[in-house]
Amino acid sequence: MTDLLALIVAKYNYWLYVILMMIGLYAMIAKNNLIKKLVGMNIFQTAIILFYISIGYKKNATLPIIENVHGTGGGHIYAIDYINPLPHVLMLTAIVVSVATFGVAMALAVRVYQRYKTLEEDELRMRLSEK
Amino acid sequence: MYWPIDLIVLTFVIFCAIAAIVVKDLLATAILFGAYSFMMCLLWAVMGAVDVAFTEASVGAGVSTVFFVAAIFRTSRRTKD
Amino acid sequence: MKFLGFIVVGLAGAILLYGTGDFPDWGDPYSPASLHISKDYIEKALDQTKVPNIVTAVLADYRGFDTMFETAVIFTAGLACFLLLRDFREKKERFYRHTPTGVILHVKAGKKILDGGKEFEYMDKDWVPSDLIIKTVCRILIPFIQIYALYVVAHGDFSPGGGFQGGVIFGSSLILLAISYNLKTLVKRISEKMLGVYAALGVLIYLGIGVICMLMGGQFLDYAKLAPLIPFDSNHIRALGMLGIEIGVGIAVTAVMAIIYINIVSEGRHDEGL
Numbered sequence: 507m508t509d510l511l512a513l514i515v516a517k518y519n520y521w522l523y524v525i526l527m528m529i530g531l532y533a534m535i536a537k538n539n540l541i542k543k544l545v546g547m548n549i550f551q552t553a554i555i556l557f558y559i560s561i562g563y564k565k566n567a568t569l570p571i572i573e574n575v576h577g578t579g580g581g582h583i584y585a586i587d588y589i590n591p592l593p594h595v596l597m598l599t600a601i602v603v604s605v606a607t608f609g610v611a612m613a614l615a616v617r618v619y620q621r622y623k624t625l626e627e628d629e630l631r632m633r634l635s636e637k
Numbered sequence: 638m639y640w641p642i643d644l645i646v647l648t649f650v651i652f653c654a655i656a657a658i659v660v661k662d663l664l665a666t667a668i669l670f671g672a673y674s675f676m677m678c679l680l681w682a683v684m685g686a687v688d689v690a691f692t693e694a695s696v697g698a699g700v701s702t703v704f705f706v707a708a709i710f711r712t713s714r715r716t717k718d
Numbered sequence: 719m720k721f722l723g724f725i726v727v728g729l730a731g732a733i734l735l736y737g738t739g740d741f742p743d744w745g746d747p748y749s750p751a752s753l754h755i756s757k758d759y760i761e762k763a764l765d766q767t768k769v770p771n772i773v774t775a776v777l778a779d780y781r782g783f784d785t786m787f788e789t790a791v792i793f794t795a796g797l798a799c800f801l802l803l804r805d806f807r808e809k810k811e812r813f814y815r816h817t818p819t820g821v822i823l824h825v826k827a828g829k830k831i832l833d834g835g836k837e838f839e840y841m842d843k844d845w846v847p848s849d850l851i852i853k854t855v856c857r858i859l860i861p862f863i864q865i866y867a868l869y870v871v872a873h874g875d876f877s878p879g880g881g882f883q884g885g886v887i888f889g890s891s892l893i894l895l896a897i898s899y900n901l902k903t904l905v906k907r908i909s910e911k912m913l914g915v916y917a918a919l920g921v922l923i924y925l926g927i928g929v930i931c932m933l934m935g936g937q938f939l940d941y942a943k944l945a946p947l948i949p950f951d952s953n954h955i956r957a958l959g960m961l962g963i964e965i966g967v968g969i970a971v972t973a974v975m976a977i978i979y980i981n982i983v984s985e986g987r988h989d990e991g992l
Contacts, residue, residue: 515640519643522651528727529655530654531726531730532658535719535722535727541666541712541716549657549658549673552697555689559686559689561749562686564752567685567747570772572770572771583764590752591759591760591772592751594689598882599882602792602882602886605697605701606791606974606978608704609795613799613803613978616985617802619712688771688773691879692886695883696882696883696886700889700979703979707982710991
C-alpha cells in the first residue's frame with residue numbers, strides 16, 4: 507500500500523501533464539473553430555513547457571539565483587542546493603516565441619475571416635469547394 | 638514545496654483547460670485561457686522557476702489575452718462547438 | 719471526426735503514460751538532466767561571469783547565440799504580421815464630429831477628405847465616448863509601468879527578469895495607451911516607421927555587440943574582450959555586456975508587440991481599433 511502511495515506521489519505530476527497534453531491534442535484534432543484549435547495548440551505547448559520545467563526541479567533546493575554574493579557567505583557552491591537552470595533558459599525563450607507565433611496565427615485567422623467571412627472549418631471547406 | 642499545493646493548482650489548470658475548450662463563446666474562451674495561463678504561472682513559481690513564471694505572467698496572462706480579444710473583435714464571437 | 723480524434727488521442731496518451739514509468743522520480747536531485755552540464759553552470763557561473771542570476775548568465779552568455787536567433791524569430795513574427803495584414807488603401811467611409819455642437823457627419827465614398835480645421839475631429843466608426851475615469855487612471859499608470867519595465871530590464875542579472883519580460887511589459891504599456899484613448903493616439907505618438915526601425919535596431923544592437931567583440935580580437939559574443947572600451951569596471955565586464963544585449967532584446971520585443979497589436983486590431987489600416 508505504501509509502495510503504491512509512493513509511486514503515485516513520485517509520478518502523478520507526469521500523469522497530469524500527459525492529460526493536459528491530450529486535452530490540447532484533442533482540441534487541435536476535433537474542434538471545428540480555428541481559434542479553438544489555436545487554444546488547443548497553446549495548451550499543448552504549455553504542457554510541454556511544464557514538463558521541461560518539472561524535469562529541472564530538485565527537492566530541498568532553492569531558486570537558481572546565488573545567495574550571499576556580496577555578503578560573508580562565500581564558500582563553495584554546490585549544485586545540489588540550486589534548481590537546474592538549464593530548462594528554465596530554454597523554456598523562457600520558448601514562451602516568448604510562442605506569443606509571437608500566436609500573434610502570427612491570429613493575423614492569419616483575421617485574414618481568413620476577411621476573405622471567407624467564417625472561421626468554422628466545415629463552412630470553410632464548403633466555400634473552398636464552391637470555386 | 639508541498640505536494641498538496643501542487644496538486645490543487647494542477648487540478649485548477651486542468652479544469653481551466655477543459656472549460657476553455659468546451660465553452661461556446663470565444664470571449665469566455667479568451668478569459669478562461671488567461672486564467673489558465675495565470676494558474677500555470679503559479680505552478681512554475683511554486684516549482685522555483687521564477688524567471689519562467691515572470692515571463693508567463695507578463696506574456697501568457699497579459700499580452701496574449703489582449704491579442705486574443707483583438708482578434709475576436711475583428712472576427713466573430715460565436716462558435717459552433 | 720470526433721470519434722477518430724478521440725481514438726488517436728487515447729492511443730497517444732496511453733503510450734505516453736506507459737513511458738512515464740521509466741522517468742526518474744519527480745524532484746529527484748540525481749536525475750540525468752541535472753548531472754551533466756547544468757552542474758558546471760551552477761558551480762562556475764558566478765566565478766566566470768560575476769552574475770548571481772544563473773538563468774540570465776546562461777541565457778545571455780553561455781547560450782547567447784541561441785538567444786540571438788530567438789530575437790530574430792520575434793522580429794520575423796512582427797514582419798510576418800505586417801506583411802499579412804497591412805492594408806494601404808484609403809477607407810471609403812469617414813466619420814467626423816463637430817466639436818462645439820456634437821453633430822456627427824458621415825462622409826460616404828469620400829472623394830475628398832474633409833478639412834475642417836480644429837472644429838471637426840475624425841472619429842471611429844464604433845465610437846464610444848471615452849470615459850474620464852479610465853483615461854485618467856491609465857494616464858497616471860502608464861509612466862509607472864514603463865519605469866517598472868526599465869527596472870526589469872536593468873536588473874535582469876540580479877533578480878528575475880530581463881530583456882524579454884521588460885520588453886513585453888513596455889509593449890503592454892503602449893497597448894494600454896491604445897486601449898484607454900484610441901488607436902490614433904498611439905499611432906501619432908510612435909509612427910509605424912519608427913516601430914519598424916526600433917524592431918530592427920534591437921536585433922542590430924545584439925548583433926553589433928557580438929561583432930564588436932570579434933573586432934576586438936575575441937570570438938562572437940565574448941564580452942570579456944570589451945574591457946578596453948569600458949575602462950572603469952573591468953571586473954563586471956560580462957555583466958555589462960549582458961545588460962547591453964538585454965537592452966537590445968527589450969527594444970525589439972517592445973516594438974514587435976506593438977506592431978502585432980496594431981495590425982491585428984485595426985485589420986492593418988492603422989486607423990481605428992478597440
